């Protein structure tokens with residue numbers, strides 16, 4: 001008889017060849033788990049090459065899901081369960097499995113050929129050490145799948161393609177999850193090929209019942225639903241949330257959305273998602289290069305659209321000059337950088353936070369631009385929505401920082417009602433003001449008005465040459481240049497009056513240690529700090545969305561602690577800004593390995609302050 | 612593909628004069644610069660196209676010619692080097708009803724902005740590109756440009772340029788341009804007519820304008836503009852008319868297979884002369900190859916006028932059609948539905 005073990009949280013890592021259907025298996029398990037009521041967080045790990053050689057370590061694709069009956073903030077550090085579809089998947093990921101963790105492996109992925117490709121000299125499944133250190137569940141998934149479909153009439157290739165469903169069925173059994181969601185999904189996905197739907201469902205069930213029948217493991221697990229805030233939820237990925245946030249902001253503002261961009265990993269999904277929403281008056285322009293990506297949006301913004309472009313570090317570098325133009329023109333633009341490992345082409349599919357300085361200083365001349373950073377997949381929505389509001393209401397380009405980790409990661413989102421979204425007002429001129437129109441006249445926030453082609457009497461010229469105060473005519477006057485430099489800087493600084501004041505995300509003010517984070521380190525820091533507060537440590541977590549301008553009270557808040565620790569996935573960038581701005585002796589925790597912080601790494605760094 | 616009313620039909624003909632298009636800014640080109648003549652013809656052509664002033668936009672890049680928008684009393688943007696085509700492509704896609712004009716030069720369009728130029732031409736938005744070709748970098752004080760002749764001695768090429776120059780119209784036609792024409796600053800009448808033609812053409816119109824830079828490259832086009840030589844060195848293309856030239860129109864161009872040759876009409880008569888067909892792309896390719904150095908022996912005359920014209924759907928119309936279609940199919944965007952997506956669950 002199999003028993004049931006109650007767990008608070010579990011991390012599963014699925015790994016196999018790119019062609020094994022890992023991502024689909026992961027997203028189905030995610031969907032089912034979300035519907036079941038667990039809080040969760042997921043992260044896919046794609047190989048950089050689209051079709052790396054089968055069976056090799058370079059070709060391993062992964063999907064990690066962390067779910068639980070309490071709040072979950074990261075896709076998990078080490079996993080409890082590793083599903084290895086082949087030898088390469090085991091080799092690549094074994095060090096990400098906890099001691100005594102469960103390995104579910106497909107034994108036919110450990111034949112001679114696979115072992116050779118994974119560069120194993122001996123079959124690791126025969127290694128006594130592996131069996132001692134972990135709980136090994138060996139299943140010949142390929143054979144089981146083929147057997148289950150022996151009468152299906154499908155060819156061997158089609159049959160083998162179903163093997164991920166066997167594994168999915170098996171882990172459904174292991175964690176006591178219902179299969180119905182996936183059954184419906186398959187029926188729908190293969191509407192036109194019912195025989196394929198039927199085969200997949202059959203194998204899914206075979207996997208589930210296999211677990212049940214053979215009692216593959218002494219105990220199955222139960223992770224009961226989390227006590228989540230009441231409301232309606234959906235699952236959301238970072239890039240998707242970014243796109244939806246853009247559309248929502250434009251709809252609220254009553255503006256057309258124009259997106260100009262060039263495909264680049266890991267930002268392209270923003271373009272893909274936006275292209276689906278043309279009925280929101282969204283126009284997407286896949287440009288000939290990164291420069292045209294932003295320049296087309298500048299043209300569109302001149303014409304009265306919100307201009308949006310998205311890229312990653314290398315593309316943002318190419319857009320630098322045009323960003324300067326947008327700053328000079330004072331037109332509403334949102335520029336999204338989904339950061340990846342750099343420099344140069346760097347690590348395209350890996351995550352990093354090393355473009356903060358690029359966002360802050362990466363343009364010629366004094367070219368200040370507001371910068372906001374998203375903390376998590378769902379936070380991309382709120383962050384980009386606020387960025388759009390600032391861009392439109394303050395007539396300025398705004399930079400939004402995301403990264404590969406949150407762009408592709410997913411989590412449940414208690415999405416807002418449309419009516420609860422903040423209003424966004426536009427700065428269009430009033431028709432009757434044509435007479436005294438000054439293209440660079442300003443309001444009390446130093447914001448200029450928006451007069452677009454087609455508005456009679458408002459014909460005017462703008463450009464990248466320095467503007468004369470108010471008239472906007474070209475001016476080479478020395479004093480005027482200083483004035484305009486000051487205005488452009490002050491205009492951004494004044495936004496600090498509007499953005500939210502900062503307070504600790506976890507913990508209290510006036511303590512021993514504040515851990516200050518920005519961007520995607522949010523989840524790991526939160527997990528670490530919350531854990532340590534429970535252990536009784538006097539530590540707080542401060543999370544910074546507004547990189548520039550910073551919240552007005554940030555200095556005061558940071559100075560209320562004895563120590564400030566700033567973990568970053570770069571060589572120390574925010575820390576330099578904080579030290580320079582506030583003369584605080586903050587310490588950094590840097591890591592530039594292409595992957596996110598594990599909560600444990602942060603925990604350790606915090607503990608060093610208390611030993 | 613789709614029916615779109617021409618701008619003439621949409622706009623009531625406003626009573627505009629050339630001076631309505633003159634802005635209040637002092638013009639800062641060097642005295643004698645060919646840009647003055649082009650500006651003047653533009654200001655005199657625009658009242659005739661029947662578009663409201665506020666619906667006209669000039670977008671430029673960087674270079675002497677790119678100061679042009681400041682001198683036009685319309686909407687305008689002086690953008691960054693090479694990118695006018697990209698900025699205008701976005702503006703036109705977002706606002707299809709605007710009459711959009713691009714002012715660029717040989718360095719701006721063909722060197723730093725070469726990529727955007729070829730791509731705007733293949734997408735074919737309804738914009739008018741005025742490519743001021745003076746075969747030199749003027750604003751940076753006289754370096755050779757991608758259209759400067761081989762061997763050109765400039766500050767950056769004291770031993771002579773070793774860059775093979777572009778043949779701009781051949782590049783543009785090769786990129787899929789739907790309207791390819793050439794004019795010059797010194798022939799204002801033809802220039803004005805061609806400016807109006809670029810407006811009439813629905814699609815990206817590329818008008819190369821030979822523009823003299825008296826400061827850094829004086830006389831680059833003198834063979835085509837000087838009284839003594841111009842009749843012999845230029846041939847004006849007129850749809851349906853034979854290619855004839857010469858001070859007494861005594862020469863004609865004929866095709867010998869695919870090779871153009873010059874014949875003396877007085878001796879050989881008009882039979883078999885090349886009759887210009889502006890819709891014939893193959894012949895247009897050959898026409899763009901009439902690009903000989905006027906100094907070379909046995910050279911052919913340089914053509915001016917409209918080389919090629921083709922009806923092809925415009926990018927902005929197709930883009931708008933997709934938006935309209937999506938709205939018909941799915942209705943105007945429903946924000947609640949967007950936020951909730953297709954898979955939700957309730958926690959209570």
Ligand code: SF4
Pocket residue numbers: 639640641643644645646675676745749750823824825826827
């Ligand atoms: S440098 Fe040449 S092209 Fe430039 S304004 Fe002077 S004459 Fe004209």
